[in-house]
Structures are given as structure tokens and as C-alpha cells.
Amino acid sequence: MPSLQRKAIMDRALYFWKSTLPWSTRLKGVLCSPTRFLWVALMLLTVLCVAVQILGVTRQSRNEVLKEFANDKLFSMRFTIAFQNTLTTTQRATERQQSNHVPLIQYIQHLNQGTTLRRERHNQQSAKRTRNIPHLEVQPQRGRALSVRVPNGTPPPRRHVSKATKEQRQPGLRSQVLLARKSPSVALTALHLPSTADAGFAAVKPAAIAAVKPAAIAAVNPTAIVTVDRGTTSCRPKTHIVFLKTHKTASSTILNILYRYGDSRNLTFALPSNRHSQLFYPLYFAAHFVEGFRSKAVKEYDIMCNHMRFMPSEVKKVMPEDTFYFSILRNPVPMMESIFTYYKGIPAFHKARTLDDFLNNAWQSYNKSQSNNHYGKNLLTFDFGFNNTAIDIERQTNLSISMIEQNFHLILMSEYFDESMILLKTALCWSLDDVVSFKLNSRSNRTRHELSPETMEKIKEWNALDWRIYLHFNTTFWRMVEETVGLENMRLEVARLQERRKQLMKTCVREGGAVDPSQVKDSALKPFQYGAAVIQGYNLNPGLDNATKKHCQDLITPELQYTAALYNKQFPELAAKLGSSKKQPVLKKTMAWEARRTSERERQSLLGSPRNQARSAYQNALSNRTAANRLQNVP
Numbered sequence: 001m002p003s004l005q006r007k008a009i010m011d012r013a014l015y016f017w018k019s020t021l022p023w024s025t026r027l028k029g030v031l032c033s034p035t036r037f038l039w040v041a042l043m044l045l046t047v048l049c050v051a052v053q054i055l056g057v058t059r060q061s062r063n064e065v066l067k068e069f070a071n072d073k074l075f076s077m078r079f080t081i082a083f084q085n086t087l088t089t090t091q092r093a094t095e096r097q098q099s100n101h102v103p104l105i106q107y108i109q110h111l112n113q114g115t116t117l118r119r120e121r122h123n124q125q126s127a128k129r130t131r132n133i134p135h136l137e138v139q140p141q142r143g144r145a146l147s148v149r150v151p152n153g154t155p156p157p158r159r160h161v162s163k164a165t166k167e168q169r170q171p172g173l174r175s176q177v178l179l180a181r182k183s184p185s186v187a188l189t190a191l192h193l194p195s196t197a198d199a200g201f202a203a204v205k206p207a208a209i210a211a212v213k214p215a216a217i218a219a220v221n222p223t224a225i226v227t228v229d230r231g232t233t234s235c236r237p238k239t240h241i242v243f244l245k246t247h248k249t250a251s252s253t254i255l256n257i258l259y260r261y262g263d264s265r266n267l268t269f270a271l272p273s274n275r276h277s278q279l280f281y282p283l284y285f286a287a288h289f290v291e292g293f294r295s296k297a298v299k300e301y302d303i304m305c306n307h308m309r310f311m312p313s314e315v316k317k318v319m320p321e322d323t324f325y326f327s328i329l330r331n332p333v334p335m336m337e338s339i340f341t342y343y344k345g346i347p348a349f350h351k352a353r354t355l356d357d358f359l360n361n362a363w364q365s366y367n368k369s370q371s372n373n374h375y376g377k378n379l380l381t382f383d384f385g386f387n388n389t390a391i392d393i394e395r396q397t398n399l400s401i402s403m404i405e406q407n408f409h410l411i412l413m414s415e416y417f418d419e420s421m422i423l424l425k426t427a428l429c430w431s432l433d434d435v436v437s438f439k440l441n442s443r444s445n446r447t448r449h450e451l452s453p454e455t456m457e458k459i460k461e462w463n464a465l466d467w468r469i470y471l472h473f474n475t476t477f478w479r480m481v482e483e484t485v486g487l488e489n490m491r492l493e494v495a496r497l498q499e500r501r502k503q504l505m506k507t508c509v510r511e512g513g514a515v516d517p518s519q520v521k522d523s524a525l526k527p528f529q530y531g532a533a534v535i536q537g538y539n540l541n542p543g544l545d546n547a548t549k550k551h552c553q554d555l556i557t558p559e560l561q562y563t564a565a566l567y568n569k570q571f572p573e574l575a576a577k578l579g580s581s582k583k584q585p586v587l588k589k590t591m592a593w594e595a596r597r598t599s600e601r602e603r604q605s606l607l608g609s610p611r612n613q614a615r616s617a618y619q620n621a622l623s624n625r626t627a628a629n630r631l632q633n634v635p
């Protein structure tokens with residue numbers, strides 16, 4: 001290119017460069033131009049895009065790190081934490097006194113979840129660790145009665161107390177019942193079994209107590225109730241009580257004892273809301289199931305005792321910290337026979353003609369997801385809040401026992417009902433009259449069935465969790481008897497209790513005992529009839545003075561009627577509202593429906609007598625369902 005031409009091009013470029021507007025002027029131009037919004041939008045969009053990109057990259061890299069962490073560490077950490085919570089509750093009993101709620105929810109949820117091998121291994125290790133924890137309060141010693149002297153003004157170690165209770169604030173020596181920590185592993189061979197457990201399940205005679213060999217009891221190292229020397233000061237009756245009402249364990253009779261005690265002293269019951277008779281069983285208990293809890297209408301509850309599926313952290317939200325927790329177990333063999341008759345309508349039992357039929361097929365056909373089938377397997381385990389269909393029996397048993405011992409002060413035995421009442425009155429500092437009762441909710445002999453030894457074995461296998469828990473607490477029960485009341489003293493106390501019951505029965509009851517529902521004259525006193533069972537009731541003697549009549553009537557009032565009466569007493573306004581707007585408290589519809597589905601043919605075969613006798617028994621039972629019964633929930 002000629003140099004002149006090249007110079008001309010350069011001059012033109014220089015001119016163009018010099019003649020263009022400065023940046024600020026150009027920017028001004030852009031911002032003031034009609035398309036300025038477009039430019040601003042484009043700019044913002046660009047910034048946004050860049051920001052999203054940066055965020056994406058950061059997140060991705062963080063996820064990578066977390067995934068790696070979760071794979072390697074988090075899984076085992078979760079269970080370590082869960083078990084550390086358990087260990088902490090055990091180990092740091094003193095610290096727990098400052099805390100209202102033991103962190104048990106995760107633990108129980110964990111127990112109820114399905115298991116993997118990895119979890120199993122970890123759990124076994126943790127269970128072992130739990131077993132090895134020394135107890136902080138009292139170390140039970142073999143063959144020696146335990147006593148702890150509490151000096152003046154020093155609060156004794158307690159399980160659920162964070163602040164000094166009324167009792168503790170009182171100077172002087174007091175009576176306390178403390179739960180000594182024990183090993184959940186049970187020497188099954190050394191257990192004292194009820195002599196009648198496998199042979200007809202008759203009530204145990206007091207003589208059986210004397211037959212208990214202290215050596216057999218001392219061979220295990222179970223939970224022990226430890227009485228604290230009370231010196232000259234008499235103990236103060238406990239009025240803060242939780243009774244976990246298990247099913248078919250004589251729990252309605254205990255409920256009646258608690259109802260009468262609380263009713264006569266105007267104590268406040270933590271009753272189910274909306275005039276239900278149960279605390280929304282089989283759901284896990286939640287604090288808001290209790291009437292007056294959410295609305296804060298009740299300041300303090302004294303007694304909680306209706307059917308529930310136990311959830312300790314929620315119960316503790318409702319009940320005071322110095323609450324006494326107790327429950328009752330029954331030999332799973334006779335218990336299963338009772339359950340099969342009473343809950344004949346549940347899907348698991350529906351097709352089985354007999355209990356043997358059910359047990360022969362249960363391992364293949366039992367469907368745990370069908371509603372109400374929990375009644376058919378390890379019902380005690382279920383009621384205490386654990387997984388009733390767990391596969392690892394050993395592990396689940398150990399954990400259940402451990403948890404029960406951490407949460408309950410006393411576990412009673414249905415087979416030793418009278419002995420249980422003496423233990424209870426000792427633990428609660430009640431009088432003998434406070435624990436006298438008549439047997440409630442018992443079946444007519446017509447609806448009982450003898451079990452063969454083979455069937456008994458099948459039941460133990462099918463309910464292996466309940467069976468082991470029962471064996472364990474049967475042992476601890478006798479250990480408690482020995483260490484708190486003493487065997488000889490127990491025999492005397494039981495005799496006094498039985499004598500008192502006999503007197504009362506003579507005063508109160510017309511036929512001298514329970515009769516079939518068809519013969520109960522006062523419909524308000526007829527017990528609820530359910531499934532294929534014929535539940536007996538009582539008739540009052542005529543001509544009783546008002547005070548005696550009231551006392552006698554309370555003794556024989558069935559659960560549903562008494563619960564409704566207490567609700568009406570505690571919540572008159574709500575009861576009035578429910579009475580007018582909702583005549584029927586919410587029925588457990590599924591259960592009622594399933595009960596109806598049980599065919600008459602099955603009922604007849606269950607009643608076990610000739611066809612016409614069975615039919616008339618069934619018709620009697622049906623015709624005796626009172627209006628009150630129809631309105632209430634299934635117990």
C-alpha cells in the first residue's frame with residue numbers, strides 16, 4: 001500500500017477515535033435513551049446468571065463433602081447419639097433431675113424402626129454398654145435387704161425429681177421407694193415362676209409366697225425397691241401417679257382403685273379429651289390427648305391411668321416431676337387366651353376358629369400392618385411403646401426391660417394380684433382399705449378355654465418378647481417383696497386384704513360374687529361387652545345406707561361408666577356441651593365394625609358349648625349392651 005494511502009487510513013481512524021464521545025457521556029446517553037430499561041434488565045440478568053453459577057458450584061462441592069461424611073460417619077453417629085442419650089439418662093441420673101424430659105423419643109423411634117445388620121451390630125454393642133453401667137443410686141447386694149438412710153433435710157436421690165417436692169421439703173426421715181438399677185440380662189433358669197402359670201391360671205394362694213426360696217431370688221440381680229428408713233415420721237401418701245394400663249392384665253381393677261382414691265380426695269385425673277375412655281390408644285401418647293392440657297384449663301394433674309401407648313417424654317409434659325410410675329404384667333399364656341376371646345374381631349383372629357388355629361398359621365399369615373392386629377402379638381411390649389414384632393428377640397427384650405426399668409418404679413403381676421396390692425400400698429404409702437377391690441372385667445367361665453401344654457408352648461413362642469419381659473419382672477417382683485415387705489409379713493398382709501375384701505363383698509354384693517351381664521339389674525353397672533367374651537358384673541345388696549351404698553357402688557362401677565362420671569365431675573361445662581352437641585363420644589369405629597364382622601358361627605364355636613347354649617349366651621351378651629356401653633369407646 002502506498003505510504004500516502006496508509007497515512008490517510010490512520011488519520012481517519014485517529015479522527016474517529018478523537019471524535020467519539022467520552023464514556024461518561026455515552027453512559028449518560030444509554031441511561032437516558034428510550035431503551036435504557038432494556039439495558040438495565042440485561043445487566044441485572046447477567047449479574048443474576050453469574051451469581052447462580054457461583055451458588056451452584058459451591059453447593060455441588062459442599063454436597064460432595066457431606067455425602068462422603070454421611071457415608072462414612074453420619075450413619076454410625078446417629079446411633080451413637082441415640083444410645084448416648086440412653087446411656088446419659090442412666091449414667092447421669094443426677095443431671096436428669098434438672099431436666100423435665102428425658103430424650104427418649106429418638107430412642108423409642110429407633111427401637112421401632114426396621115433394622116439393618118449394621119444397626120444390629122451397633123445396638124448389641126450399645127446394649128452391652130448399657131448393661132455395664134453401674135447404678136448411681138443404690139447397688140443391690142445379694143442376700144441382703146437394702147436400706148438407705150436419708151439424713152434430715154437432704155433430698156434423697158430420686159428418679160424424676162428436679163426440684164424439692166413437698167415431701168422432700170419436710171424435715172425428718174421419710175419413706176422413699178427407689179429403683180435400684182439392675183442388669184437387664186436375666187438368668188432365666190433362676191426365675192421363680194408362678195406355680196399356677198401353666199396349669200389353669202387359678203389365683204395364687206398366699207401359701208405360695210412362703211414357698212418362694214430366697215436363694216432363688218438372690219441368684220439374680222434384679223431391680224429392687226429400696227425402702228428408706230422412715231424413722232419416727234410416718235410417710236406421706238403419694239398422689240402423683242401414672243399407671244400404664246396394659247390390656248387384659250387386671251388393669252381395670254387397678255383403675256377402679258385409683259379412681260376411688262382420687263375421686264374421694266378430689267384429685268385431678270389426666271382424662272382423655274372429648275370424653276374418650278382411652279388416651280387415643282393405639283397411637284403413641286401425646287400430651288394434648290389429655291383434656292385441659294392444651295387449653296391450660298388444668299393447673300396440675302394428679303393421676304393418669306387410662307389406656308395409652310406409653311411415650312415417656314410426652315407423659316412427663318403432663319405429670320408433675322415427683323410422679324410415681326407403675327404398671328402391671330400378666331403371664332402371656334392366659335393373657336393370650338383372654339385376648340383371643342375379647343379381640344376376636346381383629347383381622348388376625350377373624351378367620352381362626354380356635355386359638356390353636358391362629359397359632360398354627362400365625363407365623364405365615366399374621367399381617368402386622370393391618371389395623372388392630374397389634375392385639376394379637378406381644379401386646380405388653382406394644383403397650384409399653386416398643387416394637388412388638390421385632391425379629392431380634394434378645395436385643396429387643398434387653399432394651400425393653402432396660403427402658404421399663406428406667407421409667408417405672410414398680411411393675412406388678414396380675415397372677416399375684418393381692419401381693420401386688422400390698423407392694424403398691426407400701427410404695428404409695430396408702431392404707432390397706434385404699435387398695436381393697438373386687439375383681440372387675442372378668443369373663444364368665446363359659447367363655448374360658450383350657451389350653452393344652454402344646455398350645456401354651458406355642459403362645460410363649462409367638463409372644464416371645466412378652467414372655468421374656470414377664471419372666472424378668474416376675475423375678476424382680478419377688479425380689480421387691482423380699483426386700484420391702486418381707487415374705488412372712490406379706491403373707492399376713494395378704495390375709496388381711498382378703499379378709500377385708502370378703503367383708504366388703506358380703507356387705508355390698510347380692511349374689512356374693514360376680515354374675516353374668518344378663519343378671520345385672522342396674523344398667524348403669526353393666527360392664528361393656530365385647531368380642532366373644534361374656535364380661536361379668538355385680539348387683540348391689542338392697543337396703544344399704546347412703547354412705548355404704550356409695551362406697552359399694554364405686555367398688556363395682558365398670559371402667560367406662562366411672563371414666564364418664566369423672567369427666568363430668570372435672571369438666572362439667574365441656575361435658576354439658578358434649579352432651580347436647582355430640583351425644584355419642586367418638587367411637588372407635590374400626591373396632592366396633594370389626595367386632596360386628598365376627599360371625600355368629602365363630603362366636604358359637606368360641607363359646608364352646610352346644611349350639612343352642614352358645615346362641616343364647618351370645619344373644620344375652622348382645623341384649624345386655626346398655627345404652628351407656630354403646631356410647632363409649634372400646635376398652
Ligand SMILES: Nc1ncnc2c1ncn2[C@@H]1O[C@H](COP(=O)(O)OS(=O)(=O)O)[C@@H](OP(=O)(O)O)[C@H]1O
Nearest residue numbers: 247248249250251252253338417439440441442443
Ligand atoms: N383382681 C384380679 N386378679 C386377677 N385377675 C383379674 C383381677 N381383676 C381382673 N382380672 C382379670 O383381668 C382380665 C381383664 O383385664 P383388664 O381389666 O386389664 O382388661 S382390659 O384391657 O381393660 O379390657 C380378666 O381376665 P380374663 O377373665 O381371663 O379375661 C380378669 O378376669
